[in-house]
Amino acid sequence: MPHTRWTRVRTVVNWVNLSTPLGLALARAGGATVVRRGRGTWVAGGYRWGFPRAGAFTVGSVFVSGRDVDDLLGRPALLRHEDRHCTQYAWCIGPAMLVPYLLGVLVSWTVAGDHHSYNPFERLANLADGDYPPPSTRFRRR
Template sequence: MTPAQRLRQIANVLNLSTPLGLVVAAASGCAVSHGPRGLLIAAGYQWTLPHAGAFTLGNVILYRAPQGVAGTNTVLLGHEERHSTQYAYCLGLPFLALYGIAAGWSMLRSGNPASRNFFERQAGLVAGGYVDTHNRRQGSQADQRIEATS
C-alpha cells in the first residue's frame, strides 16, 4: 500500500465510515475479504437499497455479486475506490449527506442521480456503469438543427 492509501484507510476508520461499512456488511450477511490497496470486499449484498451493483462505505465496497466474482472488475473497483477516497476527504459520514445533495441536484438537472452528480463524475461515470445523459443532451438532434440554421 502507498502512504496515501494507508492514510485513507486510517482516516476512514477514524471517521467511522469503514466501521459503518463493516456493520452493514455483517447485518446484510456479506462475506468480507481483504482487497487491494487497503480496501475490503463485501460480497453477496442482498438488501433492496441501494439499487447499485456495488457501493462503498468508507473502505468497504459492498457488491451484490457473490464471493469470487465481487471485486474482479478492475474498472468498477477503481470507481468504488475513488468513492473511498471521497469519504476520507469529506471526513467520513458527512459524505452520505453531501452525496445525497449531489444526487438530488443531478436529478433536477438531468433526470437521474448520477449524470450531474459531482461525486459520480469525479469517480468516473462510465467506470461506475452510468450513462452521461448531460453530454448526450448537448449533442442532441435539436441542438444540431439549431446550429445548422444559425
C-alpha cells in the first residue's frame, strides 16, 4: 500500500502523541528486531515478553509480534489489520486509546468469551485480516 497524505498525517500524530516512541521502546525492551515497513509504520518481530497475550499487537505505528519479521512481512492481511490499528491510535489520541480498547475487550469478553468478537476496535480493523475466527457469542438461541 502506498504512503498517502493521510498516512503521513497519521505518522506525525502518532509521534506527537508519543504512542510510536512508546511502541518502539516496548519492542526494543522486549528484545524485538525492529524494521521500517513503509507508510510510516514499523514491524517488530521476535518480541519475547508474554504480555500482552496476542499473536501481534500495535502501539502507535509499531506492529509488535513474537513471530519473525520476515514471516510478518509475508502476511499482507495481518499487516493491513495492524495498519488500521495505527490509524485508531491517531484518532484516539495515542496511549489514551487503551482505555476504550480495554472497555471493548470487557464487552467482548462478556458477550462472547473472547477479547475480539465484539470489540469495536478489532471489528473495525477487520477480524478476518487479523486471523481471528468469525464472531461468536456465549448466548445461544434455543
